Amino acid sequence: MDSILKMTSPEMVPVIVEKLRASFLTGKTRCLEYRKRQLKQLYFLVHENQQAFTDAIYKDLGRPSMETSFGEIITFKNDCLMAIKNLKNWAKDEHVWPGLPFMLHSTYVRKDPKGTVLVLGAWNYPITVQLSPMIGAIAAGNTAVLKPSEISAHTAQLIADLWPKYMDLETTAVVNGAIPQAQALLDERWEHIFYTGNGRVGSIVAEKAAKFLCPVTLELGGKSPVIIDDSANLSIAAHRILWAKSFNTGQTCIAPDYVLVDRKIQDKFIDELLKARRQFGKEFVSRGKDIGRIVSANHWKRIRNLAASSKADLVVGGVNEADEESRFMPLTVFKNVHADDATMGEEIFGPILPIIPIGSIREAVDFVNARDQPLALYMFTENKDVSEYIMKYTRSGAVVRGDMLIHFVIDALPFGGTGPAGFGAYHGQHSFECFSHRRSVVVAPAGGIIGFIVEKIMSMRYPPYTGGKNKFFQLVLSDHAGFGHPREPTKSSTSVDQPIKRVSTYIVP
Incomplete structure (x- = not known):
């Protein structure tokens, strides 16, 4: 493997991460058009080198070319094209109804990038489980590091060789290596870590991430x-x-x-x-x-x-x-x-x-x-x-x-997955959401006639507190669902003296 894979020095990892973090703070990746250009570059990285990827994967896994085409290349390219086509819609603000008491407020959810993220790839599908998560990371506006699996060494080196020819190294990077490089990466602070692999390593990733209260997506396996x-x-x-x-x-x-x-x-x-x-x-x-x-x-x-x-x-x-x-x-x-x-x-x-x-x-x-x-x-x-x-x-x-x-x-x-099979999800829009932060935004009227009206109402919250103010907010803010009094059970309720029976409408052979 050493002769195939050019290892990134572990000492370079903090330098790479700091550069990406600084680049994120410039706001470069906030631009949707920039993200689309990078997604197009990622698409052509695979599209223009399909045979090279097929050959590399064959060297690593002996996999028939049709399986690589059907199971990885076509899937990845479609995923890229979907992100490019739908990015504007995915990224737009999501307006929500705040309820009657706050009807004069503007409330919505922004889709913000999380920051600088890490993708730890797996060897068994070097394109779909390594490059596909990068689609979500880039589409969401993050700066990102990809560490391909060293076990599929030919494919990992191909990705590293092609990356600077297609991708902007100010916002994404590839780190190749084995355990020392992975440890160096996990010692850094990230805003999200995406890992595909087995549960044993998944536990290590989660433990390392917990040090920084970093969210993780774990795509594991099971029987x-x-x-x-x-x-x-x-x-x-x-x-x-x-x-x-x-x-x-x-x-x-x-x-x-x-x-x-x-x-x-x-x-x-x-x-x-x-x-x-x-x-x-x-x-x-x-x-x-x-x-x-x-x-x-x-x-x-x-x-x-x-x-x-x-x-x-x-x-x-x-x-x-x-x-x-x-x-x-x-x-x-x-x-x-x-x-x-x-x-x-x-x-x-x-x-x-x-x-x-x-x-x-x-x-x-x-x-x-x-x-x-x-x-x-x-x-x-x-x-x-x-x-x-x-x-x-x-x-x-x-x-x-x-x-x-x-x-x-x-x-x-x-x-x-769920439980030991992992948590979090990706693919299509779900990849974008995986690497996005849903940021709640409230814009309260504070000027003009609307601001004056809102302030007159909301000033009831200011001291001195009185019983009248308390009753006012209980009346205005409480959600009266009309369930009736809890001591007045309806005919459909179950008496405490009656045993609750498990009822299944399904046939159990």
Whole structure:
């Protein structure tokens, strides 16, 4: 990695940050037209170097070019264009009704930039999870530092090489390196930190940010489940799950981590998986060009050890087909997996798919709820009651019914986690809002006839305080919702002597 990546000196980090902070205070990034120009430059940084990015990502991840085009380049460019097109509308003041007592006041919310922000990228999607957050940071008017992941070294160096050719170095910067550089960055004061990665490092980022009471967005991961009931189209489910699990060789934070399938249809589902695997072709199954590689030797060993330690029934793949030299790990499927299997501990983040037979949807929901909230939850069911039951009684960053991964590329939807899967969201307008401060503004009339009238009314708040003044404000300012007296329950209220029953309108198979 040292020969590929040109490391930024940790001693330069405070200098870079101070320069960006000083530049922010000049007001340069407040101009919407300036932000649009920078967003256009960021767009062309990728657009004019698509092949270079495809080649760099292939060197880092062995990823097929179509996956890079479909999963990163197109998505990123669309995100850029959306921000450019909608920035004026996103940034405009949001006027709000202050209520009758303050109807003569002007009240609105400004969308202010937060200041100087830090984006800590991840290695698995070097464009969408590194450059895409920068869209939001720039669109919102911040100055920003991007630290690409050193694990995807070829792509990180490409970004660093291209940055000064396209971007204004007075307002944005790239810092390359590993732990020393990350530590130096986290020792600085920021107005927002955006981190994509695992929970262990996420905890460190949050702890460092807390020193300065700095807000953070954490895009983490977890074991995202798939629930399949007996009403599902098993052929479609198998094709879509197989594609999602093999996309980027399973190295995706929202990849299906395990499948919970009705016990009665487990074997039918597996037959459809094997059929879909054959239809994907020989380039997919035997170290071909349609399936990528594991990012590093250490990560490959971890995934191989998970597969080797499993006590479940092997369906396809396995360690005998793995190759350490090329970091190839075949798509490996296990069935009849138990909850305490090796594959059910940590997030897999690789091409291993455990299949767990379950007896009911309630059992599936209980299984999911016994673990940390996932970043994504997937389901295949044609039963609306089942779908509603799953959504009502589980928690996750997102829910997708009938497909996999696609919520990530829909910019209108916020992308983010909950609980250990992270917090905060981005994509589209949500990226702009992530890096913006909603600043409340009140303009009280203080001159002219309106100011005179308002002052006559508001002067009632000045001493000396009297009972009459107190009654006046209680009458004018109190919100009388008309709920009636609390000791006079309506017919729909529940008596304290009556037990409260849990009522569900959903069918629980």
